[in-house]
Amino acid sequence: MFDIAFSEMLIIAVIALLVIGPEKLPKVAKTVGHLLGKAQRYVSDVKSEINREMEIDELRKLQAEMQTAARKVEGDVQTTLRDTEADLNKSVKSIEDDIAELESSKPATTPAAASTTQSSPKAEDPAPEQTVGPSPKVEAK
Numbered sequence: 001m002f003d004i005a006f007s008e009m010l011i012i013a014v015i016a017l018l019v020i021g022p023e024k025l026p027k028v029a030k031t032v033g034h035l036l037g038k039a040q041r042y043v044s045d046v047k048s049e050i051n052r053e054m055e056i057d058e059l060r061k062l063q064a065e066m067q068t069a070a071r072k073v074e075g076d077v078q079t080t081l082r083d084t085e086a087d088l089n090k091s092v093k094s095i096e097d098d099i100a101e102l103e104s105s106k107p108a109t110t111p112a113a114a115s116t117t118q119s120s121p122k123a124e125d126p127a128p129e130q131t132v133g134p135s136p137k138v139e140a141k
Contacts (some may be wrong), residue, residue: 016028
């Protein structure tokens with residue numbers, strides 16, 4: 001605590017012995033020891049309180065940094081979600097438009113058109129069976 005060498009302490013002890021006297025010296029030394037102990041505890045308490053305050057300040061700064069980082073991450077997530085939602089909506093709209101275009105461009109199928117699209121029989125296949133009988137009559141009016 002103080003930068004006092006052993007020789008200096010010896011000189012102080014000899015002077016105290018001469019000034020105070022041998023009867024009161026132990027009592028004065030005990031009182032001085034208690035006072036120095038109290039002073040050291042007080043200094044120690046002040047140091048620990050200062051350290052505690054510094055730690056609390058550091059924790060507050062860390063908390064503020066974490067909250068800022070959390071807000072930034074939350075904003076990034078919200079932005080990503082909005083972008084993804086917009087992309088999905090565009091994709092769904094595009095698919096709906098393609099379906100509507102396909103439905104509107106599909107030609108109306110008629111039985112005659114359906115029969116022309118069928119494949120012709122192959123040479124290896126036997127001839128299709130023909131029915132012999134009366135042909136349907138068409139009535140004229």
